[in-house]
Amino acid sequence: QVQLVESGGGxxxxxxxxxxxxxxxxRIFSSYAAGWFRQAPGKEREFxxxxxxxxxxxxxxxxxKGRFTISRDNAKNxxxxxxxxxxxxxxxxxxxxxxxxxxxxxxxxxEYDYWGQGTQVTVSS
Numbered sequence: 001q002v003q004l005v006e007s008g009g010g011x012x013x014x015x016x017x018x019x020x021x022x023x024x025x026x027r028i029f030s031s032y033a034a035g036w037f038r039q040a041p042g043k044e045r046e047f048x049x050x051x052x053x054x055x056x057x058x059x060x061x062x063x064x065k066g067r068f069t070i071s072r073d074n075a076k077n078x079x080x081x082x083x084x085x086x087x088x089x090x091x092x093x094x095x096x097x098x099x100x101x102x103x104x105x106x107x108x109x110x111e112y113d114y115w116g117q118g119t120q121v122t123v124s125s
Contacts, residue, residue: 002026002114004096009119012086016123020081022096022116029098030074033105035112036081038092038121045095050105051079057104064090086123093118 008020022034035050049060049070058070069082079096097112099105106112 002029002032002098004098004114004116006094006096006116006119009094009121011122011124014086014088014123014125016086017082017084018086018121020083020094020096020119020121022079022081024077024079024098029077031100032098032113033101033103034070034072034079035097035099035105035107036070036079037095037097037109038090039095039118040089040092043092045109047107047109048094049081050099050107052104053102059105059107061107083121086121088123088125090121091123092121094121 003025005023036048037045039045051058051070055072067085072079095118096116098114099112
């Protein structure tokens with residue numbers, strides 16, 4: 001089992017920045033790829049970015065490329081999402097997820113084994 005807890009969400013003006021953290025506990029987190037997803041009101045949960053267990057491979061959704069950066073510190077069992085140049089359309093609940101794989105992180109919900117409870121990000125215009 002892996003438990004995931006997100007933090008760092010909040011209210012920010014358009015153009016601002018936030019840094020989300022995902023703290024993991026339980027089984028060895030370094031064995032898991034990790035991803036961030038988001039869900040806006042009335043919309044389906046969507047892939048934002050993923051990172052391999054080693055941190056060497058990342059994959060971004062087109063909507064966040066060049067603005068968001070994912071990283072991980074396996075010694076701290078933590079994954080980070082640095083979000084810059086935020087837009088109102090980035091407003092959503094952001095979820096951290098873990099996928100038990102030796103490959104790269106998946107982009108689909110069903111590929112992930114564990115989920116956090118989510119953290120709200122609101123970007124005002």
